[in-house]
Amino acid sequence: MLDLIASDLFRNAVAAGTIAAITSALVGYFVVLRAQAFAGEALTDICFAGSAGAALAGFNPLLGMLAFSLTGALGLGLLSNRARGRDVEIGMALSMATGLGVLFLSLYAHHSASHATAGMSLLFGSILSVRPEEIGLMLLCAILVIIVLGLISRPLLFATIDPVAARARGLPTLLLSVSFMLILAVAVAMCVLTIGALLALSLLVAPPAAALRVSRRPNRAIALSVLFGLAVAWGGILASFIGPWKHPPIGFSISSLGAIVYLSAYIVEKRTRSLSMRSSEHPGKEVMDEGR
Amino acid sequence: MLDLLHYQFMRNALITGSIVAVLSAAVGYFIVARSLTFAAHAIPNIGFAGAAGAVLVGIFPVYGFFAFALAAAVGIGIMGTRAHERDIVVAVLMTFALGLGFLFLSLYSGYAQRVYGILFGSILGISAQNVLITGVAAAIDLVLLLAIYRPLLFCTVDPQAAAARGLPVAMLSVLFLALAALAISLSAQMMGALLVFTLLVGPAATANRLTRRPGITILIAALLGLTYVWVGIGAAALSGRLPVSFMVSALAFVVYLPVRLWARPNRNKKTGPTLNLDITTTGRDAPTEAEECSIL
Numbered sequence: 001m002l003d004l005i006a007s008d009l010f011r012n013a014v015a016a017g018t019i020a021a022i023t024s025a026l027v028g029y030f031v032v033l034r035a036q037a038f039a040g041e042a043l044t045d046i047c048f049a050g051s052a053g054a055a056l057a058g059f060n061p062l063l064g065m066l067a068f069s070l071t072g073a074l075g076l077g078l079l080s081n082r083a084r085g086r087d088v089e090i091g092m093a094l095s096m097a098t099g100l101g102v103l104f105l106s107l108y109a110h111h112s113a114s115h116a117t118a119g120m121s122l123l124f125g126s127i128l129s130v131r132p133e134e135i136g137l138m139l140l141c142a143i144l145v146i147i148v149l150g151l152i153s154r155p156l157l158f159a160t161i162d163p164v165a166a167r168a169r170g171l172p173t174l175l176l177s178v179s180f181m182l183i184l185a186v187a188v189a190m191c192v193l194t195i196g197a198l199l200a201l202s203l204l205v206a207p208p209a210a211a212l213r214v215s216r217r218p219n220r221a222i223a224l225s226v227l228f229g230l231a232v233a234w235g236g237i238l239a240s241f242i243g244p245w246k247h248p249p250i251g252f253s254i255s256s257l258g259a260i261v262y263l264s265a266y267i268v269e270k271r272t273r274s275l276s277m278r279s280s281e282h283p284g285k286e287v288m289d290e291g292r
Numbered sequence: 293m294l295d296l297l298h299y300q301f302m303r304n305a306l307i308t309g310s311i312v313a314v315l316s317a318a319v320g321y322f323i324v325a326r327s328l329t330f331a332a333h334a335i336p337n338i339g340f341a342g343a344a345g346a347v348l349v350g351i352f353p354v355y356g357f358f359a360f361a362l363a364a365a366v367g368i369g370i371m372g373t374r375a376h377e378r379d380i381v382v383a384v385l386m387t388f389a390l391g392l393g394f395l396f397l398s399l400y401s402g403y404a405q406r407v408y409g410i411l412f413g414s415i416l417g418i419s420a421q422n423v424l425i426t427g428v429a430a431a432i433d434l435v436l437l438l439a440i441y442r443p444l445l446f447c448t449v450d451p452q453a454a455a456a457r458g459l460p461v462a463m464l465s466v467l468f469l470a471l472a473a474l475a476i477s478l479s480a481q482m483m484g485a486l487l488v489f490t491l492l493v494g495p496a497a498t499a500n501r502l503t504r505r506p507g508i509t510i511l512i513a514a515l516l517g518l519t520y521v522w523v524g525i526g527a528a529a530l531s532g533r534l535p536v537s538f539m540v541s542a543l544a545f546v547v548y549l550p551v552r553l554w555a556r557p558n559r560n561k562k563t564g565p566t567l568n569l570d571i572t573t574t575g576r577d578a579p580t581e582a583e584e585c586s587i588l
Contacts, residue, residue, distance in 0.1 A: 037383050038330065087329040088497045092548050094333075095490040099541030102412050102486060106535045109408060116404040123411070124394050198337070198394075202387035209380045248395055255391035262384045 009128055010241055013250065016130040016138060017233040020190040020203065023142045025229030026149055027187040028208035029222050030180060034160050037205050038087065039076050039181070042094040043188040046072035048197035049097045051122050052104035061122065062134055062193055066141075069185035072097070077181030078174075101197070125196035125251035127237070138190055145183045152179055157218060194233075195251040206258030207232055210265035232257045296529050305415040305482065305525050305536075308426050312479045313491065313517030315430045318437055319475040320496030321510045322468060325448045330379060331368050331469065332489050334386045336476050338364040340485040341393035343410045348396045353410060354425070357485075358477035360389065365473035369466035413484025413537045415525055426478050433474045436467075444468055445506060487537040491517060494544030501555045520544055 031040050047065040054064025079086070105123075109116040121129065130138075159166040159173050167173050191200035211224035236254030240247055296302050323332050339361035346356025364385075371378050397407050409417065437444075447454040447461050455461045472492075480488045499512035524539035 032380065035379070037379050041333070041383070087327060088324060088493065089552065091329040091333065091489065091493060092497065092545055092552075095487060095494070095541050096545040098486050099490065099538045099545070102484070102535055102541075103538040106408070106412060106538070107533060109404070110533060113404075116408070120394075120404055120407065123407070124391075198390045199387050201383055202391075205380060206384050206387075209384070249391075249398055252391035252395040252398075255387045259384050259388035262380075266381070 010237070012130055012132065012135060013127045013237050013241075014234065015135050016127055016194050017237050017254075018230065019135070019138045019142045020194045021207075021229040021233035022226055023145050024187045024191050024204045025207050025211075025225040026222065027145065027184055028204045028229070029211070029225045030149075030153075030156060030160065031184065032205060032208045032212055033157075034180075036184075037201070038090055040184060040188060040204055041201055042076065042090055042097070043069050043072060043185055044192055044197050044200045045094050045097040045101065047189050047192040047200070048101035048122065049104065051192065051197070052101045052108060052119075055118070055122065056104045056108045060134075061126075062137060062189065065189040065192055066186065068097075069189050070182060073181040073185035074178065077178030121196065123196050123198050124249060125192075125194055125199060127194040127250050130193065134193070138193070141186050141190065145186050148179060148183050152176060156180060195254050199251045199255045202255040202258040203229065203232065206255075206262040210262045213262075213265040213269040228261055232261055296526070300420075301416055301418065302525070302529055304418040304420065304423050305529075306522065307423050308418050309415075309482055309521035309525055309536075310518055311426055311430045312475075312482065313495075313521045314514045315433055315475045316479055316492045317495055317499075317513035317517050318434060318510050319472050320492045320494075321500070321506065321513060322444060322448060323472060323493060324496045324500055325506075326465075326468070328469075328472070329489075329493055330382065331365070332472070332476070332492050334368070334382045335361050335364050335473055336480055336485040336488040337386045338389040339473075339477060339480060340410055341389040341396070343480075343485070344393035344396035344406075347406055347410075348400055354422075354477055354481055357410075357480055358474060361473040361477050362470055364389075365469035366466055369462075369469040372462075409484075410480075411484050411486045412535050413480065413482045413487065415482055415528055415536050418481065422481065426481070429474060429478055433471050433478075437471055440464060440467060482536060483540060484535075484537045487541045490537075490541035490544045491520070494541075494548055495520070498544070498548045498551045501551050516544075516547065520547075 028040075031037060047069045050064040050066070050068025051061035052064075053068070054061045057064075076090075101122075105119050109119045155166070155171050156176050158169075159171055159176050163173060188200060188204065191203045194200075195203055207228035208221070208225040210228050211221045214224055215221050232254055235257050236250055239253040239257070240250040243253070297306075320332075323329065339357040342356035342358070342360025343353035344356070345360075346353045349356075367385075368378070368382060371381065393410075394407070400406060443454070443459050444464050446457075447459055447464050451461055476488050476492065479491055483491050495513035495516035496509065498516060499509045502512060503509055520540045520543040521536075523543060524536045527539050528534050528536040
């Protein structure tokens with residue numbers, strides 16, 4: 001068991017998982033705050049189409065994913081100002097992307113049995129087969145994302161919480177939306193590479209959503225988000241490598257841990273809220289507590 | 293090409309596909325009208341876990357699919373309409389269910405084909421028994437939907453007035469979602485869990501742009517759905533490679549896009565629902581939106 005942990009396989013998985021977890025925790029915080037989980041979902045399906053198309057054409061899936069998702073993000077970002085209540089339109093576009101992915105993957109899997117099994121990794125993750133060059137690319141992307149996020153985080157937060165005031169102050173809200181969508185595309189691509197298109201959303205959304213249930217203060221929530229994200233990623237990888245059952249797939253372990261972390265935070269928050277409401281002397285107490 | 297009809301699997305596929313297209317049109321109309329597109333996405337993905345579990349245990353996937361889909365639908369119905377919170381909870385549970393389904397199937401040797409089958413759908417595996425089950429279940433679904441058609445329409449268009457009139461809005465909501473889960477489960481056999489959404493929402497969303505009258509919308513949606521399914525099955529059978537689900541999703545999108553961009557349904561003289569802020573008028577004077585929309 002210990003030699004399994006000492007293996008290259010494990011180290012690559014941890015490296016890739018760590019990079020993906022940190023990036024998606026940071027970006028995911030804004031996704032949850034901006035209520036853009038559905039757009040994230042759309043990007044995972046676009047990544048699916050990109051990676052399946054790349055596999056069929058013989059390219060590196062990560063590059064295919066980035067190409068498709070950055071393009072898709074541009075479109076989503078330009079439309080995002082009018083995206084409220086556009087679920088049907090986003091849903092239809094998402095289905096078209098999924099349909100293309102289904103087509104590409106069907107044709108790819110049809111080719112041979114090994115292709116068929118390889119196709120699973122597009123859907124459920126290929127963290128175990130991430131090569132060192134890909135880890136290098138992921139690191140580069142992560143650094144870029146963090147730099148851009150660092151630059152736009154304050155205006156983005158402002159525009160998210162109070163878009164009207166932000167626009168009145170002259171903030172370029174459209175540019176912010178599009179920039180955010182582009183880095184979301186990169187973060188999503190990383191999640192899809194590690195745990196697959198179908199499960200990627202959990203790494204992107206569950207840790208930040210759990211963090212936001214614990215604290216709404218930005219600095220604390222972001223730090224907690226990263227903490228939860230790393231816990232989920234590392235915990236998932238460990239559980240799969242040394243798990244008492246038959247080594248469950250890593251994608252399953254990570255998405256399950258994400259669900260457990262989020263639901264725990266949800267339950268704890270509901271309990272705390274009801275307790276404090278019962279014991280507070282006057283209704284303003286909770287607000288005052290928050291402000292401390 | 294007509295000699296394809298000599299094959300049993302083609303006839304089964306066409307019959308099942310037609311039944312499912314019509315049912316999806318009726319259910320899909322309400323999915324779009326009630327802004328439940330996210331549910332139409334989440335329910336089939338959760339159903340996938342059920343189908344995978346069924347395969348592992350050795351029963352028909354569609355039963356497992358329906359069990360999980362129904363649970364998901366009822367859960368979503370009970371959670372109500374606090375949109376933002378609900379979206380996150382549903383997204384997290386959906387990915388957990390997908391992971392669970394993958395776990396179930398990975399315990400099964402030769403699992404890749406099974407996964408593809410449930411996720412992408414297939415026109416090949418439809419037996420005569422499948423056709424019978426689909427037909428009977430769809431008939432039950434349509435009858436129940438017809439039974440609650442008027443109250444459901446009222447609740448959809450004006451939930452507050454409906455509640456004021458004494459209609460059980462919450463219960464109708466959950467009941468409708470249960471009927472949707474059944475329709476989704478039947479459709480997923482051929483369309484696959486990943487693309488059920490397109491047959492459910494595509495035709496209805498397209499038809500919704502062409503007319504405001506619910507009955508006509510459903511009719512147009514049914515015709516569109518039938519067209520997509522027949523062309524899709526034909527193309528899949530002729531090429532031997534193209535998945536039916538892809539064909540249907542592509543057709544649905546390609547027809548939806550221009551209609552969405554250019555068609556505008558004839559609006560009433562009023563510009564949509566007006567907020568009556570005049571406290572001197574009693575509620576009876578202005579026609580409610582429910583009364584404005586003709587029920588058929």
